[in-house]
Amino acid sequence: MTASSLKSRGSWTNALFVAPYLFVYLCLLIYPLIAGMGLSLFKADLFGGGTFVGFENFARLFRDEVFLQSVANTFYFVALTVPPLTVLPLFLALLLNRTTRVAAFFRGVFFSSSVLSVTIVTLVWRMILMSEGGLASNITALFGAEAIAFLSDPKIVMISMAIITVWWCLGLPMMLYLSALQQVPKDIYEAAELDNASWWRTLWSITLPSVSRTIILVAIFECVLQFQLFGQPQLITQGGPNGASRPIVLFIFEIGFRRWDVGYAAAASQILFAIILIATLVQYFVTTRRSRSEALAQPKVRGNA
Known part of the structure; x- marks a missing residue:
């Protein structure tokens, strides 16, 4: 058997593992x-069938005030959450990057919330933020202040979600x-x-x-993740009050599974996909270009700052 045939056979064997x-x-x-892209061009419901309408669903979306409000809500939520979720974890990591038992304990404490399901998280925070009988309202009552409507005030409900x-x-x-941080060579710190x-x-x-x-990885990951906000407003406010906490994914859910207009919901899904793709690409190129320019302009570490 020739070397070329052995190489070809090995390639097919590797392909079987990946298949x-x-x-x-x-x-x-x-x-x-691909199916969602095709479905967005049809007027269809959950019972099958449909009529080809071209880009009419997309035209309807840009005339739909409820959808435009959900887009604004989603961008507002991303602006509220992505910067803190990029900076605060870094600050905590710098504080807890030690080999002590106290640091290990607090690493476990801060990480423990991430393993909770969205149902448990929303249940706990609903009991904290609800206007009547909530923990926050009871604390404010002790000081003689009025309870803050965290979940029923359109101006602050998205801040509560954030x-x-x-x-x-x-x-x-x-x-x-x-x-x-643990991958950074210790020799560099010793030299500094x-x-x-x-x-x-x-x-x-x-x-x-x-x-x-x-x-960069965390910023992109959180940007993609937070654009898909759904569980928190769905379980706590159902998108209210007056649609102030309805994100795009909740809009898609309501259109597709309550009004059964799956073609219209598919068109909204494609717009969400395009928004996430554009935002991620812009964030990636801007951040990488800035990090490269800062690395080139960074002076050597010598002397006191």
Whole structure:
């Protein structure tokens, strides 16, 4: 048997190992994506069949005030959650990047919220934030103040959703940062210490450039994740009051599974997919370009800052 035939046989053998994953990937991701794009061009319901309407569903969406409100709500929520979920975990990781028992205990405490289901998280926070009988209202009553309508005031309901989400999602990015910090060679810190570099100078010149890729990863991951907000408003406010907490995914759910207009819901899903894709690409290119320019302009670590 020739070398070329052996190489070809080895390639087919390797392909057999990858085939199960590719099959599942095509069935669960690629096919639904393509099918959803096709469905968005039809006026159809859950009972099958449909009429081809072209881009009429998309035109209806841009005239739909409820959909436009859900888009604004989603962008507002992302702006409220992604920066804290990028910065706060890094701050916690810097504090807890030690080999002490106290640091290990607090790592477990902060990560524990991430393993809770959305049902448990929303149940706990509903009991805290509800206007009548909630923990927050009882605390304000002790000081003679009026209870804050965290869940029924249109101006602050999305802020409440953001607080719940930041508390819930803080643990995973913190662990990613901890993993990245522990990969930084100790020799670099020892050299900076010998050069009498301050903690602040070490942070900006060594630590942050070393974990810059992880910062980009966390920012992109959280951006994609928070654009898909659904469980918190669905279980706590049902999108209210007056649609002030209805995100795009909840709009898609209501249109598809309550009004049974799956073609219209599929069109909204394609718009959400495009928004996430554009936001992720923009964030990736801007962040990577900035990190590269800062790395090129960064001076060597010498002397006190």
